[in-house]
Amino acid sequence: xxxxxxxxxxxxVCAAGGRIAEHIHxxxxxxxxxxxxxxxAHLFFKCENFQKTxxxxxxxxxxxxxxxxxxxxxxxxxxxxxxxHAAALARAAxxxxxxxWIVMPSNAPAVKKAAVEAYGGQISECEPTLAARESTAQELxxxxxxxxxxxxDNRNVIAGQGTAAMELLEDVADLDFILAPxxxxxxxxxxxxxxxxxxxKIRVIGCEPKNxxxxxxxxxxxxxxxxxxxxxxxxxxxxxxxxxxxxxLRDRVDQIETVTEDEIVSAMRALWGRLKIVVxxxxxxxxxPALLGRFGAAKCARVGIILSGGNVDLSQLPF
Amino acid sequence: xxxxxxxxxxxxVCAAGGRIAEHIHxxxxxxxxxxxxxxxAHLFFKCENFQKTxxxxxxxxxxxxxxxxxxxxxxxxxxxxxxxHAAALARAAxxxxxxxWIVMPSNAPAVKKAAVEAYGGQISECEPTLAARESTAQELxxxxxxxxxxxxDNRNVIAGQGTAAMELLEDVADLDFILAPxxxxxxxxxxxxxxxxxxxKIRVIGCEPKNxxxxxxxxxxxxxxxxxxxxxxxxxxxxxxxxxxxxxLRDRVDQIETVTEDEIVSAMRALWGRLKIVVxxxxxxxxxPALLGRFGAAKCARVGIILSGGNVDLSQLPF
Numbered sequence: 001x002x003x004x005x006x007x008x009x010x011x012x013v014c015a016a017g018g019r020i021a022e023h024i025h026x027x028x029x030x031x032x033x034x035x036x037x038x039x040x041a042h043l044f045f046k047c048e049n050f051q052k053t054x055x056x057x058x059x060x061x062x063x064x065x066x067x068x069x070x071x072x073x074x075x076x077x078x079x080x081x082x083x084x085h086a087a088a089l090a091r092a093a094x095x096x097x098x099x100x101w102i103v104m105p106s107n108a109p110a111v112k113k114a115a116v117e118a119y120g121g122q123i124s125e126c127e128p129t130l131a132a133r134e135s136t137a138q139e140l141x142x143x144x145x146x147x148x149x150x151x152x153d154n155r156n157v158i159a160g161q162g163t164a165a166m167e168l169l170e171d172v173a174d175l176d177f178i179l180a181p182x183x184x185x186x187x188x189x190x191x192x193x194x195x196x197x198x199x200x201k202i203r204v205i206g207c208e209p210k211n212x213x214x215x216x217x218x219x220x221x222x223x224x225x226x227x228x229x230x231x232x233x234x235x236x237x238x239x240x241x242x243x244x245x246x247x248x249l250r251d252r253v254d255q256i257e258t259v260t261e262d263e264i265v266s267a268m269r270a271l272w273g274r275l276k277i278v279v280x281x282x283x284x285x286x287x288x289p290a291l292l293g294r295f296g297a298a299k300c301a302r303v304g305i306i307l308s309g310g311n312v313d314l315s316q317l318p319f
Numbered sequence: 320x321x322x323x324x325x326x327x328x329x330x331x332v333c334a335a336g337g338r339i340a341e342h343i344h345x346x347x348x349x350x351x352x353x354x355x356x357x358x359x360a361h362l363f364f365k366c367e368n369f370q371k372t373x374x375x376x377x378x379x380x381x382x383x384x385x386x387x388x389x390x391x392x393x394x395x396x397x398x399x400x401x402x403x404h405a406a407a408l409a410r411a412a413x414x415x416x417x418x419x420w421i422v423m424p425s426n427a428p429a430v431k432k433a434a435v436e437a438y439g440g441q442i443s444e445c446e447p448t449l450a451a452r453e454s455t456a457q458e459l460x461x462x463x464x465x466x467x468x469x470x471x472d473n474r475n476v477i478a479g480q481g482t483a484a485m486e487l488l489e490d491v492a493d494l495d496f497i498l499a500p501x502x503x504x505x506x507x508x509x510x511x512x513x514x515x516x517x518x519x520k521i522r523v524i525g526c527e528p529k530n531x532x533x534x535x536x537x538x539x540x541x542x543x544x545x546x547x548x549x550x551x552x553x554x555x556x557x558x559x560x561x562x563x564x565x566x567x568l569r570d571r572v573d574q575i576e577t578v579t580e581d582e583i584v585s586a587m588r589a590l591w592g593r594l595k596i597v598v599x600x601x602x603x604x605x606x607x608p609a610l611l612g613r614f615g616a617a618k619c620a621r622v623g624i625i626l627s628g629g630n631v632d633l634s635q636l637p638f
């Protein structure tokens with residue numbers, strides 16, 4: 001039986017903000033005169049690379065875990081992720097004192113497994129295919145009675161991710177644009193819901209690697225397009241939209257901008273060199289279009305940019 | 320004729336703070352649960368790597384330039400430096416609308432010359448020896464009637480550098496220790512003056528590469544010791560104390576801690592990886608002793624650390 005599912009609303013984002021406040025950092029907003037000159041615009045960088053666990057993912061994971069009833073929570077939570085959501089969910093569960101089982105592909109980097117374990121997560125390894133990840137997660141759910149917390153196909157996760165944009169708009173008045181990276185669409189959905197509610201005139205731009213441009217193609221064709229091969233240095237942006245996030249993006253996102261691999265590396269380098277911060281490739285993607293001057297035409301445009309994460313292997317830098 | 324020179328006082332630091340406020344960033348103080356666990360203490364990082372021109376040097380340079388009388392200022396300023404003071408003085412002079420001549424050794428990195436030029440500084444190249452630097456500066460002073468602004472042997476520079484510690488102690492209550500790097504001693508002098516005035520019980524620790532340990536040896540012997548060969552990755556910490564800074568340090572600094580080259584790189588890596596910030600090797604030196612647990616013995620010690628700068632060549636990283 002189909003149920004009409006409730007929309008995710010700005011009220012949900014506000015409630016998430018209150019729920020997670022004591023568990024996360026309110027991250028700073030940085031600016032740079034030199035980057036403003038390069039961009040021909042005023043740029044405001046929301047530094048989720050400084051966030052607990054090193055990315056915005058802790059916002060949605062914490063909101064989802066804290067939204068579970070006592071009864072649902074006591075059996076723990078499950079997800080499959082090789083990236084930042086894995087560590088975020090492990091920490092969120094640890095703070096609530098419940099178990100977290102994280103399905104990770106056998107080829108996930110050791111450093112990512114170590115992060116999950118540091119937060120008390122229990123790793124279940126599987127073959128590095130989506131089918132194996134899903135079947136391993138299903139098996140865990142059956143065996144444990146735990147709740148699945150999907151990285152983005154989850155209303156509470158989306159509401160939690162929206163709190164980053166909410167904070168940015170609270171801290172910086174009169175933004176003309178807000179830019180966020182798009183992968184599965186959880187962050188961009190939450191960003192769009194919060195930003196359009198707080199400032200209906202703001203233009204919400206999703207930013208995506210050209211080599212993983214399913215959101216760009218889906219928004220252009222009006223239907224969910226399949227993933228490309230997704231060979232991109234932005235390892236956090238290889239997922240694809242789901243029906244839930246796609247429907248939010250269609251209603252509220254004005255535009256998707258794509259950036260090449262070279263543009264990602266050069267944005268990353270500009271952020272490291274000028275802002276003096278460590279941002280992972282996926283985190284730098286939303287800065288790309290701004291630094292390429294694509295918003296300079298609007299004279300003195302005020303552009304908010306969500307730098308989504310800072311988890312990068314320092315011995316594997318692209319420069 | 321010898322004059323009894325006035326001491327640098329906390330009033331001078333306060334006056335400097337008011338004078339330079341609109342020209343600099345009030346830099347944030349960052350914390351990390353994971354680094355606290357490593358250190359066995361509560362660490363508070365004052366992020367001067369985010370400061371304008373990428374280091375604390377803009378504080379002292381701006382205070383010195385703004386303290387000049389109209390008459391003295393109009394002929395401009397001169398310094399010799401291959402590092403962060405060069406760019407800082409160029410920017411401070413540019414903001415006052417006066418010329419800055421910067422004597423730089425012919426082998427200074429192109430990126431440092433470019434920074435000076437970007438702020439409108441006029442570079443005079445010389446042979447890479449201290450004698451050549453000093454004679455070139457003397458010649459410039461004679462020819463232009465400009466004022467010499469030494470990187471640390473200058474009371475207004477020292478008072479300006481003290482504003483970083485003043486801000487840190489304003490933002491974080493009840494510090495037990497404050498750590499700052501020491502090279503020529505300008506930053507450490509200002510830090511000690513501000514910190515001891517605001518909290519007489521605080522212990523002020525200078526941090527120095529073992530390979531450039533003239534401050535350590537001078538404090539031990541009670542007289543100014545000559546520089547070592549200073550072969551250290553911490554290229555900003557190769558200068559030596561002068562009589563002015565040594566006299567301040569003898570009165571107000573409790574201890575000098577030294578760190579090896581490996582310890583510097585590993586502190587730098589911990590800051591990049593955990594705090595997600597770009598810190599130059601010299602900037603990471605003051606974090607070394609804390610991350611090595613040297614203050615963990617004092618249970619729950621609260622340790623302030625001045626991260627002095629973030630100007631590093633991203634294509635020449637030690638990891």
